[in-house]
Amino acid sequence: MDLHLDDTSLLAAFHNQTTKEKGYNGIVKKYQEKLYWHIRRMLVSHEDTNDVLQMVLVKVWNGLENFREDSKLYTWMYRIATNETLTFIEKEKKRAIVSLDQDSDTFRDKVKADAHFDENQLIWRLQLAIKSLPEKQQLVFNLRYYDEMPYHQMSELLDTSEGALKASYHHAAKKIEEFIKSY
Amino acid sequence: MHTNKTIQQELEAVSSFWNTIPSQMPYMVPTHYFESLPSMVRAKIETQAVYDELELVAPLLNTIPKQAGYHIPVSPVNALPSNAVAKPSTKVFTWPKLAIAAALIGAMVLVNFMYTSQKQAVDYSAYIGADHQQIIETISDSTLTAYLDVHEKLIVTPDVSDQELLEYIQSNN
Numbered sequence: 001m002d003l004h005l006d007d008t009s010l011l012a013a014f015h016n017q018t019t020k021e022k023g024y025n026g027i028v029k030k031y032q033e034k035l036y037w038h039i040r041r042m043l044v045s046h047e048d049t050n051d052v053l054q055m056v057l058v059k060v061w062n063g064l065e066n067f068r069e070d071s072k073l074y075t076w077m078y079r080i081a082t083n084e085t086l087t088f089i090e091k092e093k094k095r096a097i098v099s100l101d102q103d104s105d106t107f108r109d110k111v112k113a114d115a116h117f118d119e120n121q122l123i124w125r126l127q128l129a130i131k132s133l134p135e136k137q138q139l140v141f142n143l144r145y146y147d148e149m150p151y152h153q154m155s156e157l158l159d160t161s162e163g164a165l166k167a168s169y170h171h172a173a174k175k176i177e178e179f180i181k182s183y
Numbered sequence: 184m185h186t187n188k189t190i191q192q193e194l195e196a197v198s199s200f201w202n203t204i205p206s207q208m209p210y211m212v213p214t215h216y217f218e219s220l221p222s223m224v225r226a227k228i229e230t231q232a233v234y235d236e237l238e239l240v241a242p243l244l245n246t247i248p249k250q251a252g253y254h255i256p257v258s259p260v261n262a263l264p265s266n267a268v269a270k271p272s273t274k275v276f277t278w279p280k281l282a283i284a285a286a287l288i289g290a291m292v293l294v295n296f297m298y299t300s301q302k303q304a305v306d307y308s309a310y311i312g313a314d315h316q317q318i319i320e321t322i323s324d325s326t327l328t329a330y331l332d333v334h335e336k337l338i339v340t341p342d343v344s345d346q347e348l349l350e351y352i353q354s355n356n
Contacts, residue, residue: 028221036217040210050216057224058231116209123209146206148190173197181200 005030007073014064024064028057031074034147035081041142042085042135044110044127052088056081071156078157082139089135107131122180129179133172140165141172 005013005026013023035056040049059080067076092106108131111117111124118124130138139158143149144165151162158165194201237245319327 025221028224032217032220036212037208041208044210046210046212053220054224054227057220058228061224061228062231114210116211121209122203123205123207126204127209144190145194146208170197173194173201177198177200180204 008069011064011067011069011073024061027060027064027073031077032057034074035077038078038081038142038147039085041130041146042107042138043088044107044114044131048088052084053081056084059084072153075153075157082157086135105131119183125180125183126176128183129176132179133175137168137172140168141176144169145173 007027010023010026010030013019013026016023032053036049036053039052039056040046043049043052056077060077063080067073089107096106108128111127111131112119119128130141133141136158140154143154143157144151149157151165154160154165155162160168191201234245
């Protein structure tokens with residue numbers, strides 16, 4: 001299936017029983033990298049990202065039959081990925097509480113545990129700074145900074161007004177700047 | 184650097200600091216991960232379908248681990264390669280072979296029985312035709328007396344009087 005096919009063609013292929021698998025594979029191949037990085041920026045670890053991404057793509061397979069094309073396929077998949085990622089983070093937090101490991105910041109520790117981590121590099125300090133933000137603010141910052149997502153699309157995805165998202169993004173950018181300067 | 188000029192300008196408006204920050208991600212992805220992901224997802228969809236089906240019918244079964252409880256016993260013989268162990272030869276008995284063996288055994292038993300019974304047979308005709316008077320005359324008187332002493336004691340009843348016997352019979356009638 002051609003990766004450059006538009007979403008409408010891919011969805012038409014999916015809804016045809018003879019080309020259903022090809023249509024689905026086309027959708028996966030087209031969006032897998034974007035979804036992967038969307039999740040990885042939040043979860044840091046490749047293994048966790050892989051688990052969540054596979055779960056997301058299974059949900060996409062199950063939900064595509066009933067997918068209403070009043071929203072963009074891309075936005076719909078991002079919403080599933082966002083929800084699954086936030087659910088995973090909540091589970092990790094609960095697990096940390098149960099294991100009496102409340103003092104440690106799980107995801108910041110995971111950044112530091114990366115084999116290539118180098119705190120002298122700005123690129124890694126930026127990751128630590130992003131991890132110091134609340135999860136929702138991390139999402140907004142990542143979607144705008146890395147995915148370059150327009151506010152109206154982000155608004156549809158996160159069910160938040162464009163004005164609130166813009167304020168949140170600017171606030172996040174300032175906090176990150178302060179974090180890096182004081183590190 | 185950002186491909187979208189608007190986003191870059193927006194950040195620069197917040198602070199000039201953002202000009203110095205690269206926008207690449209430092210994390211690495213395993214080689215060929217994205218090539219293999221669609222097939223991994225297909226496998227997961229199949230597994231999920233099996234799980235969902237059982238969840239509707241008998242959800243308890245989904246909580247039980249699928250590992251088999253059986254164990255293969257560990258022994259030095261099992262550890263050896265199969266061609267290193269000499270297999271014992273197994274004899275196969277078929278019905279015709281068994282029938283021939285049984286007939287032969289039966290014939291041998293019959294022949295043995297006939298032979299032994301022939302040897303033990305008493306020649307009664309010799310007794311019938313014998314002259315008993317002549318035989319007795321050849322036996323000495325002392326031998327005869329000794330014979331009668333022994334056998335008379337066996338035949339004679341214990342030392343009970345006629346009177347005692349009569350009383351015993353009357354009391355039991």
